[in-house]
Amino acid sequence: MEKKTATPRLKKGLAEMLKGGVIMDVVNPAQAVIAEKAGAVAVMALERVPSDIRKDGGVARMSDPKMIRGIQKAVTIPVMAKVRIGHFVEAQILEALAVDYIDESEVLTPADEQFHVDKSKFQVPFVCGATNLGEAARRIAEGAAMIRTKGEAGTGNVVEAVRHIRTINAEIAALQKMSPAAVKKYATEIRTPLALVEEIRKLGRLPVVNFAAGGVATPADAALLMQLGCDGVFVGSGIFKSKNPAKMARAIVLATMNFRDAKILAQVSEGLGEAMKGLEISTLTTKLAGRGW
Amino acid sequence: MPTKNTKLRIGILAIHGDVAEHAAILRKLKFEPVEVRTAQDFENLDGLILPGGESTTIGKLMEIYGLKNELIRFATTPRKNPITGNYQLPTIFGTCAGLILLAKFGLLDAKIERNAYGRQLDSFETQLKIPTVSSKEISVAFIRAPKILSVGKSVEVLAKFEGVPIFVREKNIFAASFHPETLGETKIHEFIFTRKITA
Numbered sequence: 001m002e003k004k005t006a007t008p009r010l011k012k013g014l015a016e017m018l019k020g021g022v023i024m025d026v027v028n029p030a031q032a033v034i035a036e037k038a039g040a041v042a043v044m045a046l047e048r049v050p051s052d053i054r055k056d057g058g059v060a061r062m063s064d065p066k067m068i069r070g071i072q073k074a075v076t077i078p079v080m081a082k083v084r085i086g087h088f089v090e091a092q093i094l095e096a097l098a099v100d101y102i103d104e105s106e107v108l109t110p111a112d113e114q115f116h117v118d119k120s121k122f123q124v125p126f127v128c129g130a131t132n133l134g135e136a137a138r139r140i141a142e143g144a145a146m147i148r149t150k151g152e153a154g155t156g157n158v159v160e161a162v163r164h165i166r167t168i169n170a171e172i173a174a175l176q177k178m179s180p181a182a183v184k185k186y187a188t189e190i191r192t193p194l195a196l197v198e199e200i201r202k203l204g205r206l207p208v209v210n211f212a213a214g215g216v217a218t219p220a221d222a223a224l225l226m227q228l229g230c231d232g233v234f235v236g237s238g239i240f241k242s243k244n245p246a247k248m249a250r251a252i253v254l255a256t257m258n259f260r261d262a263k264i265l266a267q268v269s270e271g272l273g274e275a276m277k278g279l280e281i282s283t284l285t286t287k288l289a290g291r292g293w
Numbered sequence: 294m295p296t297k298n299t300k301l302r303i304g305i306l307a308i309h310g311d312v313a314e315h316a317a318i319l320r321k322l323k324f325e326p327v328e329v330r331t332a333q334d335f336e337n338l339d340g341l342i343l344p345g346g347e348s349t350t351i352g353k354l355m356e357i358y359g360l361k362n363e364l365i366r367f368a369t370t371p372r373k374n375p376i377t378g379n380y381q382l383p384t385i386f387g388t389c390a391g392l393i394l395l396a397k398f399g400l401l402d403a404k405i406e407r408n409a410y411g412r413q414l415d416s417f418e419t420q421l422k423i424p425t426v427s428s429k430e431i432s433v434a435f436i437r438a439p440k441i442l443s444v445g446k447s448v449e450v451l452a453k454f455e456g457v458p459i460f461v462r463e464k465n466i467f468a469a470s471f472h473p474e475t476l477g478e479t480k481i482h483e484f485i486f487t488r489k490i491t492a
Contacts, residue, residue: 001454003417010416013311013436013475017345017389020309039354041309041347076407077347078437100413100437123414232309257308257354258330 011125011145015209022253025049025236029074038249042078045071050107050154051237060108062090068097085292086112095124103127106291107153119143131164131289133171134190141192150289151214154237156278158221160289161214165228175201217275219255219268226259243273299375304329304338308354310346314474318482332363340384340486343391345472352394368400382465386485392468393439401466402445409440423452426484433471
């Protein structure tokens, strides 16, 4: 019987299997094993976590394929990796490595000021960041099979991720109240095919899985974003920049699973030691969420 | 008194994974989906689905919250069917990660290899012909799918793909390497739950 690979449904399907779970940034195989043991549903392989990228400065690029392969060998859960916005050759390289998902990420230094990667041309599915509904819709129209909030990565400050998911929720609610003429006008305004806007309006949500990302540092942060309607959580610097990564990782997993149960949230928040040191958004010299459009 | 219109309550293990996609299929078939996160949630269920997800993660979290033992107790304790009034073992269906867990917990006599169909690049959709399920083609998705390497004597193979078992049954336990729910396919769930529970 005929086999069809890399269909939009299969690309979206893998993200659906990750719903309700936590995807963790890891920089080496040892961290990947800690993440898997703690109950991560996938890992994001990268050379430096966002807080270090922020500290070190300079151009941040795709990770060394050798390091990505090492992580692929170390764990059985899906392995994701990041490419610069618009850098379709880095994406070709990650596809050749058979990573399970590619993150076209504002955390790395953008490679193209005009175009994001044409994701529909790839066999590997893509996840992209968004700060509002228009951005999310444009990425989906380009072929993204999963969306995440941008948040403000590497800060340990959840305020931007909260802003982004609240904005998307409010814009979908407003879309649902629009007249057919207003929907048409809105689709033009956000430069998105009308059919996709109609689909979002009908579903009352994005047509792909939507995770929270950027600034998640505690179990309570993860549960907050889940209660605001995210399908799951990416945690970057929040785990391996905390005092006790294995314990923090497990606590964030349990909080994401039990995000409505305040008693369990209280239990898992106990005695975690210091969370990563956070940054006030207004003091940042580089705002990553502003990258991409 | 339950009537013909009594909705059967089918639990979906909701630790993480494609819970909503299974729930949508159950609603189409007029069952009541119930998310299962705690031991108490197993009360008054007429059947259970173990959805797709990451089996290592789901298995670990089930042990932390005592859900592994609860699942084994549930699967092996006859309960009254509200429609027929008969006592029977509850029907359980595992897809993908669910298949792995059923075998791991000793509820299905089968040897499974995780991710044996490959990484995401190797994930595929196909149409199956399973005459015992339906005369029509059945759409299914294999996503980083596990492979059934062998099954015990008491396990019935309901379907094969490329010579390998992909859909099996041991008494009240059904399991598949694939996802019908990803493609909105209702026939597999209908076969498992409508016939086995209400017959």
